Amino acid sequence: MPALSKAETFNRIAEKTGLKRTEIREVFDEMAKLAYKEAKNGFTIPGIGKLVIVDRKARLGRNPATGAQIQIPAKRVLKFRIAKQAKDSTVPAKSTAARKK
Numbered sequence: 001m002p003a004l005s006k007a008e009t010f011n012r013i014a015e016k017t018g019l020k021r022t023e024i025r026e027v028f029d030e031m032a033k034l035a036y037k038e039a040k041n042g043f044t045i046p047g048i049g050k051l052v053i054v055d056r057k058a059r060l061g062r063n064p065a066t067g068a069q070i071q072i073p074a075k076r077v078l079k080f081r082i083a084k085q086a087k088d089s090t091v092p093a094k095s096t097a098a099r100k101k
Helices: 006-017 021-041 084-090 096-100
Strands: 043-045 049-056 059-062 069-072 075-082
Touching (some): 021 043
């Protein structure tokens, strides 16, 4: 089953809520703007996850073409941390028998 397109997402939400597609689109657009603005403080989408900025340390890496060691500088990156509720409802839990092997 292919991933839902943006239009299909709006259609399904509009059907469930009785709102117009344009209203749904406006809500998503405003939520995206707010997320971009507030990401530096952490932006939570309840039940889905949280946008956070993380500082990565400098580290050594390898050039895959030559195998030479290179220094990768420290940098700030944006990450999305999945909420436990979202993970539990989409990814099956590992059984205790599988962990013992």
